[in-house]
Amino acid sequence: MSDASCDLLRNGFSEPLPRAFYARSATIVAPELLNCILVSASPDGLTAGRVVETEAYTQDDAASHCFRGRTPRNRVMFGTAGHAYVYFTYGMHYCLNAVTGTEGQGEAVLIRAIEPLMGTELMFSRRGLSVERLPIEKRSATRAKRLLGAGPAVLCRSLGISASHNGADLTEPGSLWICAVDVENEFASGGGLTVVTTTRIGITKAVELKRRFLIAADPYISRKI
DNA sequence: ATCTCGATAGTCT
């Protein structure tokens, strides 16, 4: 087991979610990923956050990268569940998905927002920000942390996620993985999580589908409902 | 608070 994983266990995090967790429909997995912990381990340090917003993309969904079949770009989405599908968009941003479903089926869950929990200093530096230089109105803990996790491309930048993470196995504590939260965890909300389901953001097709999932009233979601 | 717009390059038609 890696040092990073040992550190996490000491911090109260559980083992990575198993492949069976991901090997179900994206619409089932997406809400269940809420409140789980996304961890990134790189040579410059460990960063982690609590997932507060996700979106499901299935193959029969006109908004999905897989809607028109397999291409070099989306091949990971058709592969084994529990791997990371990282894509580049708008000429400058990366976004992270967890591949779901069965092999040969193109589907995944987009991670849209996290609450930063560990390594926030490193996250700020990856974003080219420093708390001291923030405008006064953004210096509160919540406002500052929103700058690190409120958005799919923003969280990738904070966690150091880029093309090299495409295909990474999320079920092993390697470079990128996701854990459930222990009940005893200091970060646990204490159960009773209320999940809100709404339409997705930033798409022009299948806009009516309610496949965006977020934790009710969480201050770290990318946009209000 | 909410809107509009530009940046910027990979992907697919």
Added chain:
DNA sequence: GACTATCGAGATC
């Protein structure tokens, strides 16, 4: 050649 599962700045209310 058009589009993009985005972001942040600047304008306006």
